[in-house]
Amino acid sequence: MASKRDELLDGLIREMPWYISAATRFQIAVADQLGMPLTDVHAIGALLEIGPAGVRRLADLMGMTTGAVTRMVDRLERAGYVHREPDPADRRRVVVQVVPERVADIARYYEPIGQRWQHQVAGYTDAQLRFLLDFLRQGREHAQLETTNLRTTGRPHATRRRAPTN
Numbered sequence: 001m002a003s004k005r006d007e008l009l010d011g012l013i014r015e016m017p018w019y020i021s022a023a024t025r026f027q028i029a030v031a032d033q034l035g036m037p038l039t040d041v042h043a044i045g046a047l048l049e050i051g052p053a054g055v056r057r058l059a060d061l062m063g064m065t066t067g068a069v070t071r072m073v074d075r076l077e078r079a080g081y082v083h084r085e086p087d088p089a090d091r092r093r094v095v096v097q098v099v100p101e102r103v104a105d106i107a108r109y110y111e112p113i114g115q116r117w118q119h120q121v122a123g124y125t126d127a128q129l130r131f132l133l134d135f136l137r138q139g140r141e142h143a144q145l146e147t148t149n150l151r152t153t154g155r156p157h158a159t160r161r162r163a164p165t166n
Contacts, residue, residue, distance in 0.1 A: 038073075053096060
């Protein structure tokens with residue numbers, strides 16, 4: 001007979017992919033409302049996370065070719081969501097930066113879920129909040145590590161043209 005802890009662990013492990021799937025479907029719904037490809041929404045999110053970045057860095061992060069990212073940045077720039085500017089560290093390069101006013105147009109789709117989360121966590125203790133923050137940060141690190149692993153050892157894709165030879 002499974003202990004209560006085992007049942008909790010099993011439930012948590014079962015729930016995580018469902019949570020990720022629901023979050024992905026939400027992202028798709030937001031992209032649909034904006035009339036833009038999901039990758040474009042994710043690129044804006046990535047730029048908000050990492051700050052201004054060159055096309056190569058954005059391509060590596062997104063798992064896309066630099067050509068595909070350049071076309072995506074062109075679309076986002078035409079729509080006013082990003083702009084290109086000289087890289088302050090190397091004026092020969094260009095970085096892509098979000099336009100805060102246009103990102104606010106996207107943020108309105110996230111406000112209802114943000115309000116729900118705020119209401120949900122309002123009653124949590126500081127210890128519970130620290131736990132959740134740690135859990136999310138570690139989960140992001142795990143996802144980044146597994147993404148890197150898949151991109152370096154898995155099937156070839158945009159950021160790795162050919163599989164390593166053994």
